[in-house]
Amino acid sequence: MTTKTIRAEYLKGLWDENPVLRQLLGLCPTLAVTGTVITGLAMGLATTFVLILSSLVVSSIKKLIPAQVRIATYIVVIASFVTIADQFLKAFFYPISEALGPYVPLIVVNCIILGRQEAFSSRNSIGRSLIDALGMSTGFLLALLVLSSIREILGAGTFLGYQVMGPWFKPWIIMILPAGAFITLGILLGIALKIESKTKRS
Amino acid sequence: MSLSSRMILVLTTVGLISGGFLAGVAKLTKERIALNIQAEIEEAIKIVVDDAEVSTVLYEEEDLVIYREMEDDGQLAGYAIQATGVGFQDKITLMFGLDETLTKITGLTIIDQKETPGLGAKITEWVAFLQFWEDRDATGLLTLRKPPVRTPPELLATEINSITAATISSRKVLKIVNLSLEKVRGLIAEGKITSEEHDDH
Amino acid sequence: MELVAIFISAVLVQNFVLYYFLGICPFLGVSKKIDSALSMGLAVTFVMSITAVVSWLINNLILIPYDLGYLQIVSFILVIASLVQLVEMFIRKISPPLYQALGIYLPLITTNCAIMGLALIAALNGYSFVETVIFGFGSGIGFTLAIVLMAGIREQLDLSDVPEPLKGAGIALIVAGIMALAFNGFIGMLT
Numbered sequence: 001m002t003t004k005t006i007r008a009e010y011l012k013g014l015w016d017e018n019p020v021l022r023q024l025l026g027l028c029p030t031l032a033v034t035g036t037v038i039t040g041l042a043m044g045l046a047t048t049f050v051l052i053l054s055s056l057v058v059s060s061i062k063k064l065i066p067a068q069v070r071i072a073t074y075i076v077v078i079a080s081f082v083t084i085a086d087q088f089l090k091a092f093f094y095p096i097s098e099a100l101g102p103y104v105p106l107i108v109v110n111c112i113i114l115g116r117q118e119a120f121s122s123r124n125s126i127g128r129s130l131i132d133a134l135g136m137s138t139g140f141l142l143a144l145l146v147l148s149s150i151r152e153i154l155g156a157g158t159f160l161g162y163q164v165m166g167p168w169f170k171p172w173i174i175m176i177l178p179a180g181a182f183i184t185l186g187i188l189l190g191i192a193l194k195i196e197s198k199t200k201r202s
Numbered sequence: 203m204s205l206s207s208r209m210i211l212v213l214t215t216v217g218l219i220s221g222g223f224l225a226g227v228a229k230l231t232k233e234r235i236a237l238n239i240q241a242e243i244e245e246a247i248k249i250v251v252d253d254a255e256v257s258t259v260l261y262e263e264e265d266l267v268i269y270r271e272m273e274d275d276g277q278l279a280g281y282a283i284q285a286t287g288v289g290f291q292d293k294i295t296l297m298f299g300l301d302e303t304l305t306k307i308t309g310l311t312i313i314d315q316k317e318t319p320g321l322g323a324k325i326t327e328w329v330a331f332l333q334f335w336e337d338r339d340a341t342g343l344l345t346l347r348k349p350p351v352r353t354p355p356e357l358l359a360t361e362i363n364s365i366t367a368a369t370i371s372s373r374k375v376l377k378i379v380n381l382s383l384e385k386v387r388g389l390i391a392e393g394k395i396t397s398e399e400h401d402d403h
Numbered sequence: 404m405e406l407v408a409i410f411i412s413a414v415l416v417q418n419f420v421l422y423y424f425l426g427i428c429p430f431l432g433v434s435k436k437i438d439s440a441l442s443m444g445l446a447v448t449f450v451m452s453i454t455a456v457v458s459w460l461i462n463n464l465i466l467i468p469y470d471l472g473y474l475q476i477v478s479f480i481l482v483i484a485s486l487v488q489l490v491e492m493f494i495r496k497i498s499p500p501l502y503q504a505l506g507i508y509l510p511l512i513t514t515n516c517a518i519m520g521l522a523l524i525a526a527l528n529g530y531s532f533v534e535t536v537i538f539g540f541g542s543g544i545g546f547t548l549a550i551v552l553m554a555g556i557r558e559q560l561d562l563s564d565v566p567e568p569l570k571g572a573g574i575a576l577i578v579a580g581i582m583a584l585a586f587n588g589f590i591g592m593l594t
Binding site for chain 3: 024027028029031032071072075076079080082083086087101102105106108109110111174177178179180181182183185186187189190191193194197
């Protein structure tokens with residue numbers, strides 16, 4: 001494994017290895033909760049919480065876990081933090097928790113989280129795992145914010161619930177329907193690939 | 203230590219720690235979560251029955267709860283009916299109020315729905331739909347007025363307003379209310395609930 | 404809700420892929436050929452039906468009676484992971500041809516969010532035992548329908564001139580969007 005600077009370790013999650021736009025991981029929540037910015041943001045933060053804490057725990061107990069049961073152990077660790085996030089949202093942000101529905105418990109099967117444990121935290125120091133988790137979460141959060149901003153502004157004419165489009169604007173309802181999620185993300189992936197190939201060539 | 207006993211030891215330890223930890227968290231949040239759910243219902247009742255302060259459950263079955271609402275001074279404020287039924291896309295849960303005599307609707311609010319965003323979901327916020335439920339006749343079948351009207355006096359007492367581009371969802375809401383009203387009338391006829399205010403105990 | 408309504412809703416109206424966005428990874432990953440898409444769909448249907456039964460039993464016989472709701476996520480995911488392993492061993496033992504057809508897809512299913520989603524949504528909706536079974540089977544059929552249709556379209560797409568950056572996942576998602584729009588037409592057919 002090549003050693004990167006701390007900065008590079010963090011930044012890779014934002015673009016080069018962005019979980020959504022470059023690795024196509026965690027697409028289910030990305031599509032499902034980005035109808036409004038607030039739900040996208042809440043999902044991003046809940047996932048950040050689970051990813052960071054799971055990475056910390058896994059990287060600190062990695063030497064104690066026999067290889068055969070490592071996946072089972074990761075799953076229990078992740079599921080525990082997901083439960084905490086779920087209960088916390090239900091207790092203190094009830095309306096958001098209602099809006100997110102089953103997608104908060106479903107963080108447990110978000111491939112980004114298990115993927116980072118297997119690919120990174122189980123082989124790296126606690127500090128490095130923390131930086132990696134921070135970078136990946138930021139990348140995930142950014143992707144959710146971009147997608148949910150586009151969908152909320154075009155689909156409802158609002159941003160975080162505030163009217164941003166003039167009275168002339170007729171909301172494109174398709175954007176907040178499932179169809180809009182698929183199409184917008186498809187186009188975003190295309191744009192990401194285009195930018196990537198441009199920067200590679202120059 | 204052999205590998206298999208180490209595997210069992212690790213899994214048991216992880217399981218126990220996580221279980222214990224979660225039990226602790228659940229203890230801390232349980233009460234608050236229950237309060238949140240209760241607050242949602244109370245808020246809905248306050249919207250549909252004026253001056254409702256004290257609720258008693260009069261009748262409860264799957265998908266239908268009837269509350270008797272008292273004012274602060276013990277006066278009967280009205281009744282609140284919580285009902286769940288099939289919407290356009292998924293279940294809709296709503297709350298509507300009835301006056302002291304159980305003959306007039308005093309208001310309606312949607313508690314939970316998963317109708318199409320931007321279209322059917324208008325049932326939660328469309329003022330000319332929600333506000334126009336007041337004073338509807340609760341003694342017979344209600345019908346939908348389509349195309350929608352602009353002011354309440356244009357409606358008959360047995361009519362409710364429809365929503366442009368959400369006709370089916372408004373019809374679904376109406377159907378849930380009509381079914382619940384039928385049950386309420388049945389319960390009155392059986393003497394299980396009475397419109398006069400008196401204590402059975 | 405009636406059983407027929409639950410079934411039709413799970414297949415067409417609240418399709419797992421096109422409405423709940425669950426199982427997107429296999430939906431994009433295993434939809435290049437119709438026959439492999441069909442095998443994947445059948446494997447998912449099979450596991451979903453079993454998961455529906457097992458998760459209902461756990462939820463209603465253990466978690467709810469003993470007030471252990473906070474262990475729901477942990478127990479569901481562990482049970483699903485071990486269930487898939489068991490199903491894999493079982494099929495390998497009793498039906499090698501079936502194993503050949505479904506085998507390579509089974510391990511992929513463990514991390515498939517559609518299975519976990521099924522257990523959670525069935526619990527959330529408070530379905531009875533029979534309803535849960537119908538819901539699980541219907542959701543599997545719905546997944547199969549979506550992934551097979553997708554594979555059919557993608558086989559045709561191979562022959563068309565897709566802009567370079569959209570090749571692969573990009574165009575697949577856009578096609579999925581159009582499919583979701585078409586499936587919107589099924590909403591309300593239960594009225």
